[in-house]
Amino acid sequence: MLKGKTIALGVTGGIAVYKAADIVSRLKKLHANVEVIMTEGATEFVTPLTFQTMSGNVVHREMFSEITNYDVEHISLAQKADIILIAPATANTIGKIANGIADNLLTTVVMASTAKIIFAPAMNTKMYQNPIVKENINRLKSLGYSFIQPGAGRLACGDYGEGKMAEPVDIVEYIIDSLVEKDLSGRKIVVTAGPTIEPLDPVRYMTNHSSGKMGYSIAKEAVSRGAEVVLISGHTSITPPKEVELVKVKTTEDMLKAVAKHFDFCDVLIKSAAPVDYKPETVSPIKIKKKENEEDELIIKYVKNPDIAAYFGKQKKHQVMVGFAAETDDLDKYALEKLKKKNFDFIVANDVTKEGAGFDVDTNIVTIIDNKGIKTNYPMMNKREVARVIVDKVKYILDNKS
Ligand SMILES: Cc1cc2nc3c(=O)[nH]c(=O)nc-3n(C[C@H](O)[C@H](O)[C@H](O)COP(=O)(O)O)c2cc1C
DSSP states (O other): OOTTOEEEEEEOSSTTHHHHHHHHHHHHHTTOEEEEEEOHHHHTTSOHHHHHHHHSSOOBOOSSOOOSSSSOHHHHHHHHOSEEEEEEEOHHHHHHHHTTOOOSHHHHHHHHOOSEEEEEEOOOHHHHHOHHHHHHHHHHHHTTOEEOOOEEEEOTTSOEEEEEOOOHHHHHHHHHHHHSOOTTTTOEEEEEESBOOEESSSSOEEOOOOOSHHHHHHHHHHHHTTOEEEEEEOSOSOOOOTTSEEEEOOSHHHHHHHHHHHHTTOSEEEEOOBOOSEEESSOOSSOOOOOSOTTOOOOOOEEEOOOHHHHHHHHOSSOEEEEEEEESSOHHHHHHHHHHHTTOSEEEEEETTSTTSSTTOSEEOOEEEETTOOEEEOOOEEHHHHHHHHHHHHHHHHHTOO
C-alpha cells in the first residue's frame, strides 16, 4: 500500500519512543521505506539498534559524522522523504522547528524539506497546555504543518489529561490518507456496514457477528480519496471517519429506507453490511417472561426481511454496485449466484471459517468475482488494504463507463 514511498520518521526524546517502534513495524508491513532520524534525547530511551533492525536501514543521528558516501545526509533525506513524521514530537523539537532552529539532524532535515511534515506530539499535560507550546503549535499549523491530536488519559508520569501520543494504528492511517491521490472527488459513494438487529421484545434481539470493520475501512478509503461518502451503519463500536455522513440504523428495513434516500443520487453503492435476513413475525411490546417449567420451549416464527441488495439491483441505472458474500462453504458457487441474482458489478467473497478472514478481525482474505465471471484471489491483507483493492476496482469501472 505504501510501496515506493519513503517515510522519514523523526524520533525525539519522549517516553512514548517505544510506540515509534510499532509505527515502523506497521509502515514496513505496508511496504514503505522507513528512514529513522533519532535525536540525542531519543537515544537515551531506546538504542538505535531497535530502529535499525525494524526499519532495515541505518538510523540517522549525527549531522557532522564522517561522510561515507557523497550525499549530504540532511539534504538527501529531505529530498527522498515523501512524508516526514515526527513521533513522538517533544515540546522541545516542536519549539525549535517553530522558531527556525536547525541545530541537529532532524530539525535540519525538516528545514531543508518540501515534503509534508506531520507531528504526533507526546508530552505531559501541563507541558501540552503551556501557552508557549500552544503558540508554537499554532504557528506551525498556520504555516501548513500537520498535527495528529494527542489523546487524553493516564500519562507515563502518572498525570491524567491531554498529551498522550495518538495510537500507532491511527498515525499510520493518517499517513496513508496523506499520501493518497484525491481521485474520487465529485463522486458520491454509499457504503453500508455492520449488522442490523431485529427485536423480539423490548430487551432481546436477533443479530449476527458482523463488526462493521470492513465497511468502515471502505468508507475511510473512499473519503480519503475525495469522495462524498454516506456511511449507513448498524450497531458497531468503531469510531467513524470524521468526514463521512453517518446514518445509524437498527433494522434491515431501516437500512433499506436509508439507502433508498441516497440511491438515485449516488455513483456507487457498496453493500458491506450484514443485514439480518429474517425477523420475528411479531415483536412483543413487553418482555417475554421466562417460564419456570423445565420442559417449556419458546417457539418464535421468523419471516423474511426485504433483500436490500436484490431490491437496489433491480433499480440500478448508472450506479456501480458492489456486494459481499461471507460464506462458510461452497464460496465460489454462492458468490457467483449472488452476483448474478443481485446485479452486482462485482462481488467480494470471503470464507469466514478461515483464520484471518472472519468477523471482528483486522484482516481479510478475499476473492473478487466480476460480472464477466473473472475471479481474482487475494492473499491475507489488512482491511484497509482490502478496501483499497475494492475502491481501486470501483474507480476503474467508473472511469471506463460509457
Ligand atoms: C524520563 C523523561 C521523559 C520525558 N518525556 C518527555 C515527553 O514525553 N515529552 C516531551 O516533550 N519531553 C519529554 N522529556 C523531556 C525531553 O527529553 C527534553 O526536553 C529533551 O531536551 C528533548 O530533546 P529532543 O526534542 O531533541 O529529543 C522527558 C525527559 C525525561 C528525562
